[in-house]
Amino acid sequence: MKETGKVYLVGAGPGDTKLITLRGLECIKEADVIAYDHLVNSELLVFARPETEIIYVGKKGYHHRVEQEKINQLLVEKAMQGKIVTRLKGGDPFIFGRGGEEALALAENNIPFEIVPGVSSAYAVPAYAGIPVTHRGLSSAIFVTGREDETKGKSQIDWQKLATASDTLVFLMGVKNLPLIIEKLIEHGRAKETPIALIRSGTTMEQETIVGTLETIISQAEQNKFKPPAIIVVGEAVNLRKKLAWFEKKLEVTPHPNPLPQGERGRGSNMIGILLLGHGSRQKNAEREFNLVSNVISTLIPYPVCQAVLGNGEPTIETAVENLINPDIKKIIVAPVFLFEGTHVQIDIPDKLNNLRLKYPSIEFEMTDCCGAD
Numbered sequence: 001m002k003e004t005g006k007v008y009l010v011g012a013g014p015g016d017t018k019l020i021t022l023r024g025l026e027c028i029k030e031a032d033v034i035a036y037d038h039l040v041n042s043e044l045l046v047f048a049r050p051e052t053e054i055i056y057v058g059k060k061g062y063h064h065r066v067e068q069e070k071i072n073q074l075l076v077e078k079a080m081q082g083k084i085v086t087r088l089k090g091g092d093p094f095i096f097g098r099g100g101e102e103a104l105a106l107a108e109n110n111i112p113f114e115i116v117p118g119v120s121s122a123y124a125v126p127a128y129a130g131i132p133v134t135h136r137g138l139s140s141a142i143f144v145t146g147r148e149d150e151t152k153g154k155s156q157i158d159w160q161k162l163a164t165a166s167d168t169l170v171f172l173m174g175v176k177n178l179p180l181i182i183e184k185l186i187e188h189g190r191a192k193e194t195p196i197a198l199i200r201s202g203t204t205m206e207q208e209t210i211v212g213t214l215e216t217i218i219s220q221a222e223q224n225k226f227k228p229p230a231i232i233v234v235g236e237a238v239n240l241r242k243k244l245a246w247f248e249k250k251l252e253v254t255p256h257p258n259p260l261p262q263g264e265r266g267r268g269s270n271m272i273g274i275l276l277l278g279h280g281s282r283q284k285n286a287e288r289e290f291n292l293v294s295n296v297i298s299t300l301i302p303y304p305v306c307q308a309v310l311g312n313g314e315p316t317i318e319t320a321v322e323n324l325i326n327p328d329i330k331k332i333i334v335a336p337v338f339l340f341e342g343t344h345v346q347i348d349i350p351d352k353l354n355n356l357r358l359k360y361p362s363i364e365f366e367m368t369d370c371c372g373a374d
């Protein structure tokens with residue numbers, strides 16, 4: 001009989017891939033199986049071995065109990081087959097991450113496991129927005145879930161105690177319930193002028209922050225069509241952002257998103273190139289149609305675009321990247337595109353990406369989610 005494997009419950013950090021811990025990275029490299037959530041930056045998967053089985057178990061919004069049980073079962077089954085399983089979870093596995101439930105399921109089935117804490121979005125996302133959640137003389141902090149368990153009928157939060165218990169309140173999963181949160185805070189003693197910040201997709205290139213007061217924030221969020229995932233920070237600490245908003249300043253140097261005239265495409269500093277990477281089919285007509293689509297895309301977006309097909313197709317990834325590179329290119333976004341029969345990212349894409357990173361160390365390579373039939 002095969003020896004039981006092991007499960008690592010790993011915090012993958014809040015979004016910026018570099019915020020994973022060294023131990024977390026080791027667990028990705030070691031894994032036979034990786035099961036990951038929707039808030040995990042999938043670029044981290046490039047560090048997995050080519051033969052690693054990669055399973056997406058994420059689901060936006062509410063995790064139904066059944067689904068959580070299926071995930072627990074999957075971890076137990078794979079470990080019982082003798083596999084090393086890395087369960088990658090957004091942020092920290094034990095902070096609003098249901099990591100405790102997964103660990104209990106493993107313990108009950110006598111599966112060896114390790115917990116690898118991660119950098120939680122609860123404080124890292126405010127930090128990237130220039131908001132220290134605690135600040136001497138100004139603020140202590142409490143972390144709260146803004147999502148209530150709908151099956152429990154009445155609110156689990158004691159709003160009277162919470163509203164004024166701490167200068168800074170940090171809500172996770174609160175966007176859907178923002179009006180309720182605001183109503184309860186004001187009802188239980190927070191001033192309408194209290195500063196509040198909503199930070200979406202923190203620590204990533206898409207980070208977006210809205211700052212207002214308890215009185216104004218709902219209409220601001222509506223105007224901006226503000227969407228989750230987001231962290232909500234309430235309290236005077238939000239004002240420190242005026243001096244400390246460092247990360248969004250860094251994002252401002254990215255190129256102008258409006259299409260440039262054809263002749264200008266590819267010029268300028270900090271330029272980005274796009275590599276469309278077809279994979280998933282050997283059919284000739286699939287590759288021909290991919291060529292057509294790539295040509296259309298390249299006329300629509302302001303960045304230089306090239307394409308490659310994995311496997312025996314032409315051009316190869318190496319030739320495509322050579323064609324794309326010029327002295328201005330600082331970053332190449334690699335977009336895997338399914339050609340007809342593809343169902344998951346081809347296993348050697350992460351390997352190819354690693355090779356490119358080694359070959360061109362001055363260029364940042366970023367992989368997007370897959371486009372095409374799924």
Ligand SMILES: C[S@@+](CC[C@H](N)C(=O)[O-])C[C@H]1O[C@@H](n2cnc3c(N)ncnc32)[C@H](O)[C@@H]1O
Pocket residue numbers: 014015039089090091092093094095096097119120121122125171172173174199200201202203204228229230231
């Ligand atoms: C199920 S909880 C998981 C929290 C996670 N375990 C952690 O420690 O960060 C999901 C919530 O985390 C917050 N979140 C996670 N990543 C985020 C990000 N990059 N930007 C903003 N909020 C994020 C959002 O409030 C989201 O609804």
